[in-house]
Amino acid sequence: MSHRQTGVAYRVLVDMIAGLLVGGFLGYWLDRWLGWTPYALVTGLVLGFVAGVNNAWRAIRQYSKEAAGGDDGGPRLP
Template sequence: MANPPDPEGDRRRVEDIDARLKAARGKIEKPRPNNGVSSGMSHRQTGVAYRVMVDMIAGLLVGGFLGYWLDRWLGWAPWSLVTGLVLGFVAGVNNAWRAIRAYSRDANKAGGSDEERRLP
Protein backbone atom coordinates (compact mmCIF):
# COMPACT_ATOMS: atom_id res chain seq x y z
CA MET A 1 0.00 0.00 0.00
CA ALA A 2 0.96 3.62 -0.48
CA ASN A 3 2.40 5.64 2.35
CA PRO A 4 0.03 8.20 3.85
CA PRO A 5 0.83 11.85 2.99
CA ASP A 6 3.26 13.54 5.36
CA PRO A 7 2.57 17.31 5.37
CA GLU A 8 5.13 17.90 8.11
CA GLY A 9 7.87 16.18 6.08
CA ASP A 10 6.90 18.12 2.95
CA ARG A 11 7.08 21.38 4.88
CA ARG A 12 10.54 20.49 6.24
CA ARG A 13 11.80 19.63 2.74
CA VAL A 14 10.49 22.95 1.35
CA GLU A 15 12.13 24.86 4.23
CA ASP A 16 15.40 22.98 3.65
CA ILE A 17 15.35 23.80 -0.08
CA ASP A 18 14.52 27.44 0.74
CA ALA A 19 17.43 27.66 3.19
CA ARG A 20 19.86 26.16 0.67
CA LEU A 21 18.61 28.56 -2.01
CA LYS A 22 19.12 31.57 0.27
CA ALA A 23 22.62 30.35 1.16
CA ALA A 24 23.49 29.93 -2.52
CA ARG A 25 22.17 33.40 -3.37
CA GLY A 26 24.18 34.91 -0.55
CA LYS A 27 27.44 33.53 -1.98
CA ILE A 28 27.04 35.35 -5.29
CA GLU A 29 28.87 38.66 -5.25
CA LYS A 30 26.99 41.59 -6.61
CA PRO A 31 28.83 43.62 -9.27
CA ARG A 32 30.49 46.72 -7.89
CA PRO A 33 31.70 49.77 -9.76
CA ASN A 34 35.49 49.80 -10.09
CA ASN A 35 35.99 53.50 -9.43
CA GLY A 36 35.56 54.48 -13.08
CA VAL A 37 37.47 51.49 -14.46
CA SER A 38 35.31 49.00 -16.29
CA SER A 39 36.12 45.81 -18.11
CA GLY A 40 34.53 47.09 -21.34
CA MET A 41 34.70 50.41 -23.10
CA SER A 42 34.73 53.57 -21.01
CA HIS A 43 32.16 56.30 -21.44
CA ARG A 44 34.77 58.42 -23.19
CA GLN A 45 35.55 55.66 -25.69
CA THR A 46 31.85 55.13 -26.34
CA GLY A 47 31.41 58.86 -26.90
CA VAL A 48 34.27 58.96 -29.39
CA ALA A 49 32.85 55.93 -31.22
CA TYR A 50 29.44 57.60 -31.52
CA ARG A 51 31.06 60.83 -32.70
CA VAL A 52 32.97 58.96 -35.41
CA MET A 53 29.74 57.28 -36.54
CA VAL A 54 27.81 60.57 -36.60
CA ASP A 55 30.62 62.35 -38.47
CA MET A 56 30.65 59.69 -41.18
CA ILE A 57 26.87 59.64 -41.61
CA ALA A 58 26.55 63.44 -41.49
CA GLY A 59 29.29 63.86 -44.10
CA LEU A 60 27.53 61.50 -46.49
CA LEU A 61 24.11 63.07 -45.90
CA VAL A 62 25.28 66.66 -46.33
CA GLY A 63 27.40 65.83 -49.37
CA GLY A 64 24.57 63.82 -50.93
CA PHE A 65 22.01 66.54 -50.27
CA LEU A 66 24.19 69.30 -51.71
CA GLY A 67 25.05 67.16 -54.76
CA TYR A 68 21.39 66.32 -55.35
CA TRP A 69 20.44 69.99 -54.99
CA LEU A 70 23.13 71.05 -57.49
CA ASP A 71 21.97 68.35 -59.89
CA ARG A 72 18.42 69.70 -59.81
CA TRP A 73 19.51 73.33 -60.03
CA LEU A 74 22.20 73.05 -62.71
CA GLY A 75 21.03 69.89 -64.50
CA TRP A 76 24.34 68.06 -64.10
CA ALA A 77 22.76 64.75 -63.04
CA PRO A 78 24.32 62.54 -61.67
CA TRP A 79 27.78 64.13 -61.49
CA SER A 80 27.09 66.58 -58.68
CA LEU A 81 25.52 63.86 -56.55
CA VAL A 82 28.50 61.53 -57.03
CA THR A 83 30.96 64.36 -56.35
CA GLY A 84 28.99 65.47 -53.29
CA LEU A 85 28.93 61.93 -51.88
CA VAL A 86 32.69 61.53 -52.40
CA LEU A 87 33.43 64.91 -50.81
CA GLY A 88 31.03 64.15 -47.95
CA PHE A 89 32.76 60.83 -47.34
CA VAL A 90 36.18 62.52 -47.33
CA ALA A 91 34.93 65.20 -44.93
CA GLY A 92 33.44 62.54 -42.63
CA VAL A 93 36.69 60.56 -42.59
CA ASN A 94 38.65 63.74 -41.87
CA ASN A 95 36.41 64.68 -38.94
CA ALA A 96 36.49 61.13 -37.60
CA TRP A 97 40.29 61.04 -37.83
CA ARG A 98 40.53 64.33 -35.94
CA ALA A 99 38.26 62.98 -33.18
CA ILE A 100 40.34 59.81 -32.88
CA ARG A 101 43.59 61.80 -32.77
CA ALA A 102 42.21 64.09 -30.05
CA TYR A 103 41.14 61.06 -28.02
CA SER A 104 44.58 59.46 -28.47
CA ARG A 105 46.31 62.67 -27.43
CA ASP A 106 44.18 62.87 -24.26
CA ALA A 107 44.85 59.21 -23.49
CA ASN A 108 48.61 59.78 -23.84
CA LYS A 109 48.49 62.72 -21.42
CA ALA A 110 46.68 60.54 -18.88
CA GLY A 111 49.52 58.03 -19.00
CA GLY A 112 49.59 54.37 -19.75
CA SER A 113 51.85 51.82 -21.33
CA ASP A 114 53.49 52.10 -24.73
CA GLU A 115 50.89 49.69 -26.16
CA GLU A 116 48.08 52.07 -25.15
CA ARG A 117 49.88 55.11 -26.55
CA ARG A 118 50.07 53.93 -30.16
CA LEU A 119 47.81 55.69 -32.60
CA PRO A 120 45.28 53.50 -34.37
Protein backbone atom coordinates in the same frame (compact mmCIF):
# COMPACT_ATOMS: atom_id res chain seq x y z
CA MET B 1 34.66 49.91 -23.14
CA SER B 2 34.55 53.15 -21.15
CA HIS B 3 31.99 55.89 -21.54
CA ARG B 4 34.65 58.11 -23.10
CA GLN B 5 35.48 55.47 -25.73
CA THR B 6 31.80 54.96 -26.47
CA GLY B 7 31.34 58.71 -26.87
CA VAL B 8 34.25 58.92 -29.32
CA ALA B 9 32.88 55.95 -31.29
CA TYR B 10 29.46 57.62 -31.57
CA ARG B 11 31.07 60.88 -32.61
CA VAL B 12 33.00 59.10 -35.38
CA LEU B 13 29.77 57.44 -36.53
CA VAL B 14 27.85 60.73 -36.55
CA ASP B 15 30.69 62.52 -38.37
CA MET B 16 30.70 59.90 -41.12
CA ILE B 17 26.91 59.86 -41.54
CA ALA B 18 26.59 63.65 -41.41
CA GLY B 19 29.31 64.11 -44.03
CA LEU B 20 27.58 61.71 -46.40
CA LEU B 21 24.15 63.24 -45.83
CA VAL B 22 25.28 66.83 -46.29
CA GLY B 23 27.40 66.00 -49.33
CA GLY B 24 24.60 63.91 -50.84
CA PHE B 25 21.99 66.61 -50.23
CA LEU B 26 24.13 69.36 -51.73
CA GLY B 27 25.03 67.19 -54.71
CA TYR B 28 21.39 66.27 -55.30
CA TRP B 29 20.36 69.93 -55.02
CA LEU B 30 23.04 70.97 -57.55
CA ASP B 31 21.92 68.18 -59.89
CA ARG B 32 18.34 69.40 -59.78
CA TRP B 33 19.31 73.07 -60.12
CA LEU B 34 21.95 72.78 -62.85
CA GLY B 35 20.88 69.55 -64.54
CA TRP B 36 24.24 67.79 -64.07
CA THR B 37 22.70 64.44 -63.14
CA PRO B 38 24.44 62.38 -61.59
CA TYR B 39 27.84 64.07 -61.51
CA ALA B 40 27.20 66.58 -58.73
CA LEU B 41 25.61 63.90 -56.54
CA VAL B 42 28.58 61.57 -56.92
CA THR B 43 31.02 64.42 -56.32
CA GLY B 44 29.04 65.56 -53.27
CA LEU B 45 29.01 62.06 -51.81
CA VAL B 46 32.77 61.68 -52.33
CA LEU B 47 33.48 65.08 -50.78
CA GLY B 48 31.10 64.32 -47.91
CA PHE B 49 32.87 61.02 -47.28
CA VAL B 50 36.27 62.74 -47.28
CA ALA B 51 34.99 65.41 -44.88
CA GLY B 52 33.53 62.74 -42.58
CA VAL B 53 36.78 60.78 -42.55
CA ASN B 54 38.74 63.96 -41.83
CA ASN B 55 36.49 64.89 -38.90
CA ALA B 56 36.56 61.33 -37.56
CA TRP B 57 40.36 61.23 -37.83
CA ARG B 58 40.64 64.50 -35.89
CA ALA B 59 38.35 63.14 -33.15
CA ILE B 60 40.36 59.92 -32.87
CA ARG B 61 43.65 61.84 -32.80
CA GLN B 62 42.33 64.14 -30.06
CA TYR B 63 41.14 61.16 -28.00
CA SER B 64 44.48 59.40 -28.45
CA LYS B 65 46.37 62.49 -27.33
CA GLU B 66 44.20 62.82 -24.21
CA ALA B 67 44.51 59.10 -23.43
CA ALA B 68 48.29 59.28 -23.73
CA GLY B 69 48.53 62.07 -21.20
CA GLY B 70 47.80 65.19 -23.21
CA ASP B 71 51.42 66.05 -23.93
CA ASP B 72 52.43 68.50 -26.63
CA GLY B 73 53.37 65.81 -29.15
CA GLY B 74 57.06 65.73 -28.35
CA PRO B 75 59.01 62.57 -27.61
CA ARG B 76 58.01 60.87 -24.37
CA LEU B 77 60.71 59.93 -21.93
CA PRO B 78 60.43 56.67 -19.95
